[in-house]
Amino acid sequence: MNRGEIKPFYEQHTYQGFALCINIPEDNSHHKTIHKAKGDEFDNVLLVLKDEKDLEFIINSNIHASGETGEEQRINYVAISRAKNRLFISVPSLQQINQTKIESRFQIINV
Numbered sequence: 001m002n003r004g005e006i007k008p009f010y011e012q013h014t015y016q017g018f019a020l021c022i023n024i025p026e027d028n029s030h031h032k033t034i035h036k037a038k039g040d041e042f043d044n045v046l047l048v049l050k051d052e053k054d055l056e057f058i059i060n061s062n063i064h065a066s067g068e069t070g071e072e073q074r075i076n077y078v079a080i081s082r083a084k085n086r087l088f089i090s091v092p093s094l095q096q097i098n099q100t101k102i103e104s105r106f107q108i109i110n111v
Contacts, residue, residue: 041083041084042082042084044085044086045080045082045088047079049089050092054091055094057073057077058102059098059101
């Protein structure tokens with residue numbers, strides 16, 4: 001690629017797209033992305049969600065959904081299934097109705 005061609009290349013690709021493709025074989029980090037953790041298990045897992053609606057994969061699970069929603073639910077399921085001992089899910093807010101739906105399966109701590 002010539003020097004002048006790199007700008008359009010970067011404009012057409014997102015950081016997230018690049019980050020998913022990075023492979024560091026000697027990575028000994030204690031922190032991994034969901035994609036890097038596939039097949040691994042960890043004592044503790046922290047899943048950080050951007051919005052309360054992202055809890056749909058727990059509240060109204062539809063693992064067989066298609067499209068972006070289905071893929072996001074599958075990715076989140078992979079994340080929570082990596083925890084051996086403790087699972088932490090962080091959301092910016094949690095409405096009482098959703099808290100009621102999930103508190104039978106999770107201990108909820110508001111901080």
